[in-house]
Amino acid sequence: MSPMLPQRAYLGLVLGALALLPACCATRVHAAAGVGAKTADVQTKESQSALSPRQALDRLMQGNARFCAGTSMQRDLPAQVHATAGGQFPIAAIVSCMDSRTSCELVLDQGLGDIFNVRVAGNVIDDDVLASLEYAAKVAGTRLFLVIGHSSCGAIKAAADNVTMGNVPALVARIKPALDAVPASEQPRTSKNHEFVDHVAAANVRHSMQQILEGSPVLRELADSGQILLVGGMYDVETGRVEIFDR
Numbered sequence: 001m002s003p004m005l006p007q008r009a010y011l012g013l014v015l016g017a018l019a020l021l022p023a024c025c026a027t028r029v030h031a032a033a034g035v036g037a038k039t040a041d042v043q044t045k046e047s048q049s050a051l052s053p054r055q056a057l058d059r060l061m062q063g064n065a066r067f068c069a070g071t072s073m074q075r076d077l078p079a080q081v082h083a084t085a086g087g088q089f090p091i092a093a094i095v096s097c098m099d100s101r102t103s104c105e106l107v108l109d110q111g112l113g114d115i116f117n118v119r120v121a122g123n124v125i126d127d128d129v130l131a132s133l134e135y136a137a138k139v140a141g142t143r144l145f146l147v148i149g150h151s152s153c154g155a156i157k158a159a160a161d162n163v164t165m166g167n168v169p170a171l172v173a174r175i176k177p178a179l180d181a182v183p184a185s186e187q188p189r190t191s192k193n194h195e196f197v198d199h200v201a202a203a204n205v206r207h208s209m210q211q212i213l214e215g216s217p218v219l220r221e222l223a224d225s226g227q228i229l230l231v232g233g234m235y236d237v238e239t240g241r242v243e244i245f246d247r
């Protein structure tokens, strides 16, 4: 927020601007960006429901293209705080890894209120993750669901090397099916083999997608009836690009 404006005056400006917008549009909260700059909107119930899951996916991929090109949208984040305080209408729910290089809001160029991001090492699925996704679908109206793994993933490397420290074995056990899914011909099957690690990571995304559908009858029914779309993909830590499977 500008230090030049008292808070009430600032809020008055924002609310006044919002009142001028058509209800069908996402709410524009940053009208004062630099000349020629694209500005970011926040999602409303109307903007969320106007997007099909495929259109939402296109929106995220456009965001990734901007991120890679260094043309991410300008966001007045304090203004987005105010604009989203009354509720959230995210266009996607994403399960991704905790890796510090893979923040989905950044790499997909999204702002506050745009996406749910469930982050856990190795983007594995457990009951808490399933509950989070069910909340997104049933309560928040989200219709696009993604699992995004990434290259050079430490959790996958830990699984490949069968790390036994602390609580890691429980995580390794969740990733084990993905290790087994990669053909035995791929050798050596350790963290030293970067190609193997990335193949396991991709298999792990597919396994997590399967776990979502098998572990949540709620999400399964929504997916089977076409009300939600579940897709997988991989983020490349060297290029910044997200590749969606089977697209």
Ligand SMILES: [Zn+2]
Binding pocket: 097, 098, 099, 121, 122, 150, 152, 153, 154, 155, 156
């Ligand atoms: Zn990772």
